[in-house]
Amino acid sequence: MAASPSLVAAVLAHSGRLEKEDLGTRIARLSRRVEELRGEVCNMINKKYNEFLPSMQSAEDLVSQVDSLSSNIDLLKSRIENEVTQHTSVEALSVTLYLFYLTCIELFQFDRAIKDYSTALLEKKYVAAARHLEKARSSLKMLESRKGFELKVLKALGTELTVQTQNMLYHLGEEWRQMVLWKLPPSKEISSAETVMQTELHLRTMPLKEDQIAGPPVASVLQAFAVLGELHTRLKLFGQLLLKYILKPLISYPSLRPLLEEQPDTVILHFESAEPNLEHPSPMEVFGKITLVLEVLHKHLLNVSLDECGENDKDSRVGLAEMLGDMVWEEVSGCLIQECLVYSIPANSSKLEQYVEVIKSTEEFEKSLKNMGFLKGDATDLLKYARNVNSHFANKKCQDVIVAARKLMTSEIHNTVKITPDSSVAIPKLPDPGAGDNLKMQKASKILHNELINLENETKLSQQTFSLPTCHISVSVEKLMELAYHTLVEATTSTDQCCIQLFYCVRNIFHLFYDVVPIYHKENLQKLPQLAAIHHNNCMYIAHHLLTLGHQFRYCLTNILYDGAATFVDLVPGFRRLGLECFLAQMRVQKGELLERLSSARNFSNMDNEENYSAAKKAARQVLHQLKRLGKVWQDVLPVNIYCKAMGTLLNTALSEIINRITALEDISAEDADRLHSLCRIMLEEGPLVFTPLLEENKNKKYQEEVPVYVQKWMMFKELMIILQANLQEIVDRWADGKGPLAAEFSPTEVKSLIRALFQNTERRAAALAKIK
Numbered sequence: 077m078a079a080s081p082s083l084v085a086a087v088l089a090h091s092g093r094l095e096k097e098d099l100g101t102r103i104a105r106l107s108r109r110v111e112e113l114r115g116e117v118c119n120m121i122n123k124k125y126n127e128f129l130p131s132m133q134s135a136e137d138l139v140s141q142v143d144s145l146s147s148n149i150d151l152l153k154s155r156i157e158n159e160v161t162q163h164t165s166v167e168a169l170s171v172t173l174y175l176f177y178l179t180c181i182e183l184f185q186f187d188r189a190i191k192d193y194s195t196a197l198l199e200k201k202y203v204a205a206a207r208h209l210e211k212a213r214s215s216l217k218m219l220e221s222r223k224g225f226e227l228k229v230l231k232a233l234g235t236e237l238t239v240q241t242q243n244m245l246y247h248l249g250e251e252w253r254q255m256v257l258w259k260l261p262p263s264k265e266i267s268s269a270e271t272v273m274q275t276e277l278h279l280r281t282m283p284l285k286e287d288q289i290a291g292p293p294v295a296s297v298l299q300a301f302a303v304l305g306e307l308h309t310r311l312k313l314f315g316q317l318l319l320k321y322i323l324k325p326l327i328s329y330p331s332l333r334p335l336l337e338e339q340p341d342t343v344i345l346h347f348e349s350a351e352p353n354l355e356h357p358s359p360m361e362v363f364g365k366i367t368l369v370l371e372v373l374h375k376h377l378l379n380v381s382l383d384e385c386g387e388n389d390k391d392s393r394v395g396l397a398e399m400l401g402d403m404v405w406e407e408v409s410g411c412l413i414q415e416c417l418v419y420s421i422p423a424n425s426s427k428l429e430q431y432v433e434v435i436k437s438t439e440e441f442e443k444s445l446k447n448m449g450f451l452k453g454d455a456t457d458l459l460k461y462a463r464n465v466n467s468h469f470a471n472k473k474c475q476d477v478i479v480a481a482r483k484l485m486t487s488e489i490h491n492t493v494k495i496t497p498d499s500s501v502a503i504p505k506l507p508d509p510g511a512g513d514n515l516k517m518q519k520a521s522k523i524l525h526n527e528l529i530n531l532e533n534e535t536k537l538s539q540q541t542f543s544l545p546t547c548h549i550s551v552s553v554e555k556l557m558e559l560a561y562h563t564l565v566e567a568t569t570s571t572d573q574c575c576i577q578l579f580y581c582v583r584n585i586f587h588l589f590y591d592v593v594p595i596y597h598k599e600n601l602q603k604l605p606q607l608a609a610i611h612h613n614n615c616m617y618i619a620h621h622l623l624t625l626g627h628q629f630r631y632c633l634t635n636i637l638y639d640g641a642a643t644f645v646d647l648v649p650g651f652r653r654l655g656l657e658c659f660l661a662q663m664r665v666q667k668g669e670l671l672e673r674l675s676s677a678r679n680f681s682n683m684d685n686e687e688n689y690s691a692a693k694k695a696a697r698q699v700l701h702q703l704k705r706l707g708k709v710w711q712d713v714l715p716v717n718i719y720c721k722a723m724g725t726l727l728n729t730a731l732s733e734i735i736n737r738i739t740a741l742e743d744i745s746a747e748d749a750d751r752l753h754s755l756c757r758i759m760l761e762e763g764p765l766v767f768t769p770l771l772e773e774n775k776n777k778k779y780q781e782e783v784p785v786y787v788q789k790w791m792m793f794k795e796l797m798i799i800l801q802a803n804l805q806e807i808v809d810r811w812a813d814g815k816g817p818l819a820a821e822f823s824p825t826e827v828k829s830l831i832r833a834l835f836q837n838t839e840r841r842a843a844a845l846a847k848i849k
Contacts, residue, residue, distance in 0.1 A: 186215040186233060193240060202248060202300035209244060210303060212237055245306065251297045252310065255280045256377065258317055266320065269329040269349060275321040277345040279376040281338075295380045298396060302382050311396070315403040318373075323408055326365045327415045330357040334368050343376055345369065356419035359434050359462075362412065363441040373397075374448045401450035409458040417461055421472045425570045431465050438462040470574040474581040477563050481585045484552040484559070485592045489600070489607050491551045492713070495617065497543030544620045545715035553614040557621055560585055564625075568632040575634040579642065586618065586647050590654060601658055606709045608662035613714065615655025619648045663722060666706060667729050673698040674730065680737045683751035696755050699730045703766040712771050719769040720779055724786025727763055731789045734759065735796055739826055744800075744833045753800040760797065763787075792821035799830055804844040807831065811848055824848050 193208035216233055257278035261271050280293075301307040322345070326332055330352035337344040378397040417438075422428050438459050445451040461468070560582045567578035593611070600607050626643035633642050677695035682688045703726060710719055738744075738752060764780040784790045795818050799807060810818035811827065818827065827848050835841045 182215045182218045186212050186219070189215060190236070190240065193244075197244065197247065200296075202244075202251070202296045203303065205244060206300040206303035209237070209241055212240075241304065244300075245304065248297055248300055248304075248306075251293065252301075255294055255297065256314065258321075260317075260321060266325060269325070269331050272321065272325040272329065272332060273347045273349060275325075275346065277322065279343045279345070279372070281341055281343055281376055294377060295382070298380055299382050307382070308399075311399055312403055315400055318400075319404050319407055322369055323366060323404070324411050326369070327362055327408075327411050330355070330361075332365075334365055336368070336372060343372060345372055357416065359412075359416050359420050360437040362416050363437055366408070366412075367441065367444055370445065370448060370450060373400075374450075378449075395449040397449035398452060401445070401452075405451065405456070409456055412458055413461050417458070418468075418472070421465065421468050423473070423476065425469070425566055425574070428465065428469060435459075435462045435465070466571050466574055470570070470577040473563075473566065473574075474577055474584075477559065477578075477581050478584065478588065480559060481556060481588060482592065484556045485589055486596050487550075487552045489550045489552070489597060489610050489614075492548040492610060493551050493554055494546070494712075495544060495549050495554075495613075496546045499544075544617060545717065547613045547617075547715045547718075548610060548713045549613045549617045550610055553617060556585065556589070557618065560621075560625070564629045564633075568629065572634040576637065579633060579637055583644065583647070586622070586644070586651070589618070590647075590650060594654065594658065602661070602665070605662050605666065605706060606713060608658050609710050609713050612655040612659040612718075615651045615658075619651040619655075622648050622651065659722075663725065666702070666726055669702060670699055670726060670730050671733060673702065674733045674737075677737070679740070680734070680752060680755070681741055681748075683748040683755075684745055689751050692751075692755055693758075696734075696758055700759070700762050700766065703727060703730070703763075707766045707768045711768055714769070716769045716779070720767060720782070720786045723767055724783070724788075727766065727783075728787045728789050731759065731763075731787065731793045735789060735793060738796060738800075739830060741833050744830075749800045749834060753797055756793065756797045756800070760794065791817070795821045796830075799827075799834070804831070804835060804840055808844050808847050813847070814849070 189208045189212035193205050193212065196202075196205035196208060216230070216237055219233070220230055259274075259276040259278070261274040263271055266272055298307060301310050322334075325347075326334065331349045333348045333350055335346055335348045337346070374397055378395075378400060380396045382394060382396055382399075417434070420431070420434050422431055442451060442456060442459055563578055563582050563585075567575045567582075570578060593614075594601070597607070597611070601611055602608075622644040626645065630637075630642050674695050677692040678688045680692050683692065703723065706726065707723055710722065713719075714722065734756070741748075744752070764783045767779045767783065767786075768776045769779055770776055795810070798810065799818070802810070807818065807827070810816045812819065814824075822830075828845050831841060831845060831848070835844075
């Protein structure tokens with residue numbers, strides 16, 4: 077075995093007198109000491125391991141290995157004598173012997189520690205037994221660090237130490253199970269309060285003596301776990317069970333109540349069920365339940381101060397309650413926030429003052445946990461969450477508003493309500509600006525004063541000039557607008573930060589409408605003309621309110637929003653475009669259907685053929701039927717002016733197609749002309765009847781008489797009918813050198829084409845054609 081120079085020096089200093097003795101004397105003395113050590117080791121090991129029958133075989137193996145060690149000693153002695161004979165250095169020999177001596181000392185210490193451990197374990201002095209095991213472990217580590225030591229011996233000692241450690245942990249585990257007994261539900265998943273009610277926690281009650289660690293069973297067992305390095309694992313498992321089967325259920329299920337049953341030497345913690353008053357319990361109620369459970373645990377189990385390092389150092393001592401708190405508090409506080417505090421946030425700002433009670437109860441709850449040692453330091457996330465109520469109120473309010481808005485947007489569009497120029501959104505009276513807003517009020521008064529002066533010098537406008545015309549909108553949109561107004565009213569009584577959040581939340585409502593409604597109702601808006609009209613009205617209704625919405629609240633919101641930021645005007649063009657595009661898309665669909673029906677009229681040619689005439693007449697009737705159906709669908713839904721423009725545009729499409737088809741004919745016989753005139757008369761007489769914007773029939777006559785205003789080709793169509801029945805002179809008279817009514821509707825080329833189609837090629841026709849220029 078090699079030795080370091082410092083160790084050699086230490087050995088030489090320790091045995092300085094060896095230099096004065098002769099070499100023979102020293103060798104003899106060392107040899108005797110080696111023989112003594114060998115005998116003592118053998119006797120000690122044989123005696124020690126023969127006392128324990130369960131480990132007899134391992135003891136015999138160890139004796140065999142000690143005999144082998146004895147042989148090694150003999151061999152070493154022989155080598156020493158040879159080294160002396162060969163004049164080997166006395167210093168190196170002394171070092172070798174000294175290291176062997178240290179090895180023997182470690183063996184003695186290991187043996188003594190195992191023996192003391194066994195005695196302490198029999199007496200149930202668990203802390204002392206655990207510390208003896210740790211001493212044996214330390215001796216084994218020292219032996220392992222010495223190079224050249226017999227490997228088989230180390231392996232045997234390590235095996236013995238492992239066996240005894242596991243034996244110790246088994247005894248401690250049995251003691252722990254007697255102190256803490258869980259009775260759990262058969263199902264591993266907690267799915268209901270009924271499942272949790274099968275849980276029971278039994279705690280053995282024993283008097284505690286703070287001045288004697290090894291005396292109290294709880295402290296003794298837990299400290300022994302700490303010495304062996306198993307306390308954290310054991311406590312973590314307990315904390316997991318406590319969280320899953322007691323603490324979290326008490327928070328999540330309002331009906332559960334903790335029930336304490338005291339027996340002579342045991343306390344039983346279980347549950348009872350009571351009908352909850354609310355869907356979500358108040359924080360004060362939940363805090364009370366949790367506090368009761370932790371007080372029981374603190375009294376009967378956790379009120380123990382331990383040395384985590386196992387070295388009995390006062391500076392390293394830590395409370396068991398604190399250790400458990402570090403393991404479970406993060407999950408407990410998170411669960412309290414998500415399952416309890418979140419639902420206690422007020423729904424409106426008027427109840428924020430009442431939330432002071434929640435903050436106070438949270439502070440008291442944390443204070444009680446600190447007194448029991450479960451918490452340490454300053455306020456935790458739980459208390460910070462409770463104190464930050466203004467921010468949470470704003471967040472919750474915004475979330476609730478957006479959820480409510482989206483629900484309205486995805487509801488049925490066809491449930492409508494009639495809007496008149498006198499209609500207004502029902503909102504509470506806005507609060508007067510505060511006394512501290514004098515400057516703001518002065519600005520507002522000055523602006524309003526100037527506006528009044530300017531208006532006095534101008535012509536007075538009708539009260540309904542800027543009103544929304546009578547129409548039908550969805551009930552959901554009316555409620556959506558009310559929601560926006562009420563949210564802004566809420567903002568006027570909130571803190572600055574909350575006010576800003578609520579203001580932009582209202583803006584987000586309208587952004588959401590713009591994105592959600594056209595997509596969610598896309599299919600119906602494309603297929604159903606009535607829904608397209610209602611959606612058009614909805615968008616115009618929202619745009620109408622957005623024009624003045626910001627101005628109405630401008631002087632009631634926070635100063636940050638006062639200088640031009642509190643506006644919704646920028647959203648108006650987008651909403652108008654949204655409603656218009658949807659309605660125009662429906663108009664294109666209706667136009668396509670009208671043209672498709674007219675395509676079956678066989679180009680209005682050869683009307684003397686009965687089959688062709690019937691097809692053309694059927695097409696005209698279908699067109700009128702479609703227009704009448706649309707007129708009923710949009711009746712009293714669209715504003716009157718929009719209704720008349722839409723119906724006029726569609727009727728104009730049909731008339732334009734008929735005009736184009738007839739003017740394109742190259743040959744029109746007298747009979748064809750009569751039948752074409754008959755078809756046109758049907759359109760002329762029944763076309764105005766599709767204009768029925770109002771439910772009262774007698775009020776619709778006015779709009780039916782105004783058909784030329786809305787149908788661009790109406791007069792052209794009438795002129796075409798006249799041409800079909802007129803002679804050449806009448807046509808020339810109506811042309812009137814390009815100044816007559818016929819010239820106002822038709823071009824010279826179109827009129828000449830009709831003359832050529834209607835009349836044979838004669839001098840009279842040539843003369844008439846010459847006048848059309």
